[in-house]
Amino acid sequence: MLYKKKWPLLIFVVPGLVFLFVFLYLPFVENIKNSFFDMTGVVEMPGSPWKFIQFDNYKKLFSDETIAIAIGNSFRMMGLTVVFEVGFAFILAVLVNNIRKGQQIFRTVFFFPIVISATAIGLLFKLFYNYNGGMLNQILKSLSLDPVNWLSPELAFLMICIPTLWSYVGFYFVILLTGLTNISDDIYEAADIDGCSKFKQVFYLTIPMMRPVIVTCVTLAVTGALKVFDLPWVIAANGAPQGLTHFLGTYMYQVTFGMNNYDYGSTIAIVIVVMGVVVSRLVHIIFRDEKKEVGR
Amino acid sequence: MKKKALSILLATVLTFTMLTGCGKTEETADDQTTTEATDEAEVTETEPEAEAQKDVTIKTVSMFGGTDPNAEVYQQIIADFQTTYDYITVEDNSQSSDEEWKASVAADFSVGNEPDVLQFFTDATANQIVATDKFVSIEEIHAEYPEYAQDTMGTALEAAKNTDGVQRAVPTTGYWEGLFCNKDLFDQYNLALPTDFASLKTAIETFNENGIVPIAVSLNNVPHYWVEFSLLYAAGPEGYEAVPETAPADWVRGLEFVKTLRDLGAFPVDTDTVDNEYVGSLFKSKQAAMQLDGSWFLGGIEDQENTVVIAFPGMDDQKAEAGSIVGGISSGFYITRKAWEDPDKRDAAVKFVMAQTSQEAVQKYWEKGGAVGKAAVEVTPVEGMTNLALSALAYTNGATALCAPTDSRIDPEAYKTIIAGIVKVSTGGSAEDLLNEALAINNDRK
Numbered sequence: 001m002l003y004k005k006k007w008p009l010l011i012f013v014v015p016g017l018v019f020l021f022v023f024l025y026l027p028f029v030e031n032i033k034n035s036f037f038d039m040t041g042v043v044e045m046p047g048s049p050w051k052f053i054q055f056d057n058y059k060k061l062f063s064d065e066t067i068a069i070a071i072g073n074s075f076r077m078m079g080l081t082v083v084f085e086v087g088f089a090f091i092l093a094v095l096v097n098n099i100r101k102g103q104q105i106f107r108t109v110f111f112f113p114i115v116i117s118a119t120a121i122g123l124l125f126k127l128f129y130n131y132n133g134g135m136l137n138q139i140l141k142s143l144s145l146d147p148v149n150w151l152s153p154e155l156a157f158l159m160i161c162i163p164t165l166w167s168y169v170g171f172y173f174v175i176l177l178t179g180l181t182n183i184s185d186d187i188y189e190a191a192d193i194d195g196c197s198k199f200k201q202v203f204y205l206t207i208p209m210m211r212p213v214i215v216t217c218v219t220l221a222v223t224g225a226l227k228v229f230d231l232p233w234v235i236a237a238n239g240a241p242q243g244l245t246h247f248l249g250t251y252m253y254q255v256t257f258g259m260n261n262y263d264y265g266s267t268i269a270i271v272i273v274v275m276g277v278v279v280s281r282l283v284h285i286i287f288r289d290e291k292k293e294v295g296r
Numbered sequence: 297m298k299k300k301a302l303s304i305l306l307a308t309v310l311t312f313t314m315l316t317g318c319g320k321t322e323e324t325a326d327d328q329t330t331t332e333a334t335d336e337a338e339v340t341e342t343e344p345e346a347e348a349q350k351d352v353t354i355k356t357v358s359m360f361g362g363t364d365p366n367a368e369v370y371q372q373i374i375a376d377f378q379t380t381y382d383y384i385t386v387e388d389n390s391q392s393s394d395e396e397w398k399a400s401v402a403a404d405f406s407v408g409n410e411p412d413v414l415q416f417f418t419d420a421t422a423n424q425i426v427a428t429d430k431f432v433s434i435e436e437i438h439a440e441y442p443e444y445a446q447d448t449m450g451t452a453l454e455a456a457k458n459t460d461g462v463q464r465a466v467p468t469t470g471y472w473e474g475l476f477c478n479k480d481l482f483d484q485y486n487l488a489l490p491t492d493f494a495s496l497k498t499a500i501e502t503f504n505e506n507g508i509v510p511i512a513v514s515l516n517n518v519p520h521y522w523v524e525f526s527l528l529y530a531a532g533p534e535g536y537e538a539v540p541e542t543a544p545a546d547w548v549r550g551l552e553f554v555k556t557l558r559d560l561g562a563f564p565v566d567t568d569t570v571d572n573e574y575v576g577s578l579f580k581s582k583q584a585a586m587q588l589d590g591s592w593f594l595g596g597i598e599d600q601e602n603t604v605v606i607a608f609p610g611m612d613d614q615k616a617e618a619g620s621i622v623g624g625i626s627s628g629f630y631i632t633r634k635a636w637e638d639p640d641k642r643d644a645a646v647k648f649v650m651a652q653t654s655q656e657a658v659q660k661y662w663e664k665g666g667a668v669g670k671a672a673v674e675v676t677p678v679e680g681m682t683n684l685a686l687s688a689l690a691y692t693n694g695a696t697a698l699c700a701p702t703d704s705r706i707d708p709e710a711y712k713t714i715i716a717g718i719v720k721v722s723t724g725g726s727a728e729d730l731l732n733e734a735l736a737i738n739n740d741r742k
Contacts, residue, residue: 040424040709040741042399043406047427051740130574131566132509132583151569240516241568242719257395259716260709 031266039262057267066243067268070251073157074226077247081221084165089172094202097180107177111170118167122234125163151236156245164231172217179213180206215287219280226276229253248272352640353385354648357401358415361390365595369660377651384644405430412635412645418456418465419626419704426458432636434463441646447655452672455625465628466653468661470670471591472623473521474691480602481508481585490609500562503585511562512575512584519718521588524622524701525608526550532615533697539705541739543731546615551727553611558722568719591669600682605691619696625672626704629653710738
């Protein structure tokens with residue numbers, strides 16, 4: 001036993017718990033309550049009582065076309081983050097881990113987008129995509145080609161995904177590279193002696209040994225995809241064009257603060273939380289099952 | 297024992313550090329301004345009656361803050377006011393109006409933390425706060441202070457009454473909305489400024505052929521002006537100012553007019569994704585020929601000689617007379633019951649509002665706004681006006697009808713539902729369904 005008396009620990013834990021309770025759990029419970037009322041404002045004003053509307057907001061979820069788009073886009077983003085953020089970061093990490101000179105330069109270059117604020121990246125790409133005078137269309141113009149509406153209904157989702165995915169590759173790259181450096185060189189040397197090629201080493205040594213780190217990255221990526229907000233909002237606010245690029249976060253924000261529909265916004269917030277919990281549990285179950293199979 | 301004391305001390309420090317972050321400070325935001333009497337270096341004149349008064353502090357809140365051009369005038373009037381009445385301290389907390397600010401004002405009223413004087417909206421935006429019954433009516437103030445709001449025109453006070461018909465706020469200036477045109481572009485392509493839908497259509501087609509954006513608008517960001525004028529001209533002033541329970545055919549036709557224009561290629565290709573600042577820059581840099589906007593847009597236009605404001609050209613089968621304008625007076629200074637029932641603050645609050653709404657003060661506000669808006673008092677015209685300002689004056693003077701916008705009559709959530717849905721309507725969505733959805737929200741809130 002490191003500490004015989006436990007009560008001093010409480011003194012340190014309680015302030016944090018109080019803080020969490022007041023600023024996280026209490027608002028969350030309040031949010032659940034709000035979803036059952038027709039809120040006429042952010043606060044209930046004397047003389048304007050909120051009407052109890054039972055499950056109306058939850059029923060609306062099933063008839064709302066935009067929430068279906070938002071959920072669909074959020075799931076698409078989850079898949080894309082796993083493949084292009086974690087997957088691409090893993091490839092980069094393996095490649096960088098295999099070089100001896102200039103590793104630090106690559107680390108810095110790949111990590112750089114993380115230190116730039118999402119708003120700045122969003123504005124940057126917004127300028128790239130501008131129809132009138134945007135960088136991409138200026139390039140097309142110099143090649144005597146017609147300008148393209150990069151944020152047209154057909155292209156917008158892709159154009160928003162590119163910077164969103166790109167900006168987070170560095171984050172997973174650093175985590176995975178740290179994981180790779182923890183694998184002993186002796187194992188690779190032994191594999192070399194046994195005649196195992198570098199390519200096979202990745203599949204038979206690196207991936208199995210990196211499994212806990214990869215699982216952590218995948219969990220972070222899929223739950224993070226549910227919280228995507230700032231970049232899409234800056235590039236194309238209100239799910240533009242025509243609500244087609246809404247994610248759960250952007251739609252919740254538009255409903256709550258753009259349309260003053262606070263109660264329906266609260267309902268969408270609950271959907272986000274529920275989906276976050278379900279998805280993270282699913283990831284946990286999927287990887288746990290695999291582990292059992294490996295153990296047999 | 298020593299360790300125990302240290303751990304308690306550390307925990308206490310940790311707790312206070314966290315709680316300090318939650319504490320409310322009044323001077324945190326950059327665009328908030330606080331003016332206090334102590335800032336005044338010299339007090340030159342003091343009214344004789346002031347000497348007998350005891351010190352009083354009044355809390356004021358206004359939307360004349362941040363980058364609002366009125367902020368400078370507002371603060372100068374406060375400074376002069378405190379010089380004149382050296383026993384009154386004004387603790388002002390002004391900020392540019394946005395949804396966050398409106399919510400914070402509402403929150404203050406709900407918890408009894410309302411200011412003594414509030415400069416706020418008078419239309420449906422204020423309904424919730426008005427419902428708290430925490431404002432004093434002008435009639436009640438007049439009973440004790442007959443000189444209150446004496447410079448303000450009766451029509452202006454009437455225009456600034458709340459939606460329940462009671463006059464509570466004293467306004468300063470109003471606004472109008474109109475079609476800004478780059479006249480040099482029209483001249484370049486031998487086009488007449490549009491006066492009806494046929495000439496508007498010709499202009500749109502010609503500009504399109506020549507690579508000029510005919511109308512600068514972001515349907516995704518600020519389609520409000522097009523919604524308002526389309527509804528006004530389709531339904532006529534009477535139909536426009538009515539608050540129906542279900543979508544009237546004229547309103548549906550009005551919203552569908554936005555689709556007609558879109559199909560004609562009137563809007564930028566990326567109108568669904570760009571923001572209002574961007575389309576404003578298209579217009580100001582002569583890449584776009586027309587922009588429907590408000591009187592506040594005028595001051596930011598560099599080319600004041602080749603830009604003009606004209607009436608909305610209209611549409612086929614319109615019910616509004618040519619020259620009908622959207623505009624009005626939608627804000628003013630309120631005195632709260634909290635200040636009115638405090639014997640020390642009552643007189644100070646009344647004096648403050650009178651200082652902010654006197655002829656002299658409103659003249660300053662009016663001039664700061666380009667001297668083209670609607671003033672709540674009789675104003676003296678300024679000399680050396682630009683072509684743009686002159687055209688604006690001609691536009692407002694020639695108005696055949698002046699109608700307040702829809703958001704002054706219907707619930708904010710209902711209005712924003714219309715605004716959020718206009719992109720879908722412009723691409724073929726049902727205008728009737730959208731209007732019915734919005735009006736149903738409004739019906740529920742009645």
